[in-house]
Amino acid sequence: MYRFIINYEYRSITAELPIPPEVFTTKYNGKNAVIDLINSGEISILKDIGLRNISFKILLPRDESIGVNPSDFKEPLFYLNLFRNIMADKKPFRLIILRTLSDGRSIFGGEIMLSIEGYTVLENGGEEGDFYVELDLREYRAVDIKKAEITEKGVVEEVVREAKETSAEYTVKSGDCLWNIAKAQLGSGELYTKIAELNGISYPYTIHPGQILRLS
Numbered sequence: 001m002y003r004f005i006i007n008y009e010y011r012s013i014t015a016e017l018p019i020p021p022e023v024f025t026t027k028y029n030g031k032n033a034v035i036d037l038i039n040s041g042e043i044s045i046l047k048d049i050g051l052r053n054i055s056f057k058i059l060l061p062r063d064e065s066i067g068v069n070p071s072d073f074k075e076p077l078f079y080l081n082l083f084r085n086i087m088a089d090k091k092p093f094r095l096i097i098l099r100t101l102s103d104g105r106s107i108f109g110g111e112i113m114l115s116i117e118g119y120t121v122l123e124n125g126g127e128e129g130d131f132y133v134e135l136d137l138r139e140y141r142a143v144d145i146k147k148a149e150i151t152e153k154g155v156v157e158e159v160v161r162e163a164k165e166t167s168a169e170y171t172v173k174s175g176d177c178l179w180n181i182a183k184a185q186l187g188s189g190e191l192y193t194k195i196a197e198l199n200g201i202s203y204p205y206t207i208h209p210g211q212i213l214r215l216s
Contacts (some may be wrong), residue, residue: 001102003068004058005177007094008086012175015074015082018067021056024097028052052139054095054114062129076131080121083133087116092140096179096189111179111189113140172211185215 002020006013029050036042059066060076067073086093096111114137122132170185178192178201186194196205198214207213 001068001100003098003100005096005098005179006082007096007175007177007180008082008091009094009175009180010089010091011085012173013082014175014177014180015079016069016072017058017079018061018069018073019059020068021058024054024056026052026054051141052112053117054112054137054139055135057132057134060131060133076129079133080131083116083119083135092142094180095137096177098179111183113142114138115140168214168216170213170215172207172209172213174209176207176209178205178207181213 004017004020006015006017008014029052031047031050033045033047034042035045060079061067062076064070064073092113092115094111095114116135117138118136120134122134124130124132170181172181178195179189182192182195183189192205195213195215196202198216201207
């Protein structure tokens with residue numbers, strides 16, 4: 001079973017999509033260049049891979065019994081407002097994808113920071129209250145610039161990242177999920193199952209603000 005979780009730190013919102021998309025498309029964009037030399041003809045200049053484009057279509061049902069997690073059901077308007085706010089805020093969000101087998105074991109997960117490039121809302125006659133949303137997303141890469149050096153060729157930016165020590169415990173805050181806690185505290189979101197096992201948390205891995213979690 002797939003679970004798609006949106007973590008929007010700017011507004012401290014973490015919400016699971018009620019129904020995961022049937023098709024999840026990732027397009028890898030190349031930035032290769034072609035140069036036409038006078039004597040040699042066309043040649044290719046191979047460059048680093050570009051930002052990924054991700055697209056999928058989801059159903060936001062009005063009936064809470066249709067969703068994968070009825071206890072966390074939210075009205076379609078909640079998600080429509082969330083998508084609009086993300087675009088209006090001009091901020092990225094984190095998409096967390098969890099893949100769980102029928103016996104509850106997690107095989108692997110993933111997360112990616114994304115921006116919303118656009119989305120389309122669809123309504124079908126006879127399905128009043130249900131909304132279909134087609135999302136067009138793009139990978140977001142942040143640069144943490146600590147200092148800049150001016151040279152004869154212009155401004156050279158140097159990225160400096162400080163090593164972060166891992167504490168033995170963590171107090172859950174509003175908007176947290178096990179994945180982003182594992183990412184921030186242990187360096188990898190995929191270690192969320194380790195935190196769950198240490199703290200006796202079983203599927204669907206529910207946590208609450210103020211809860212103290214062991215990390216090691």
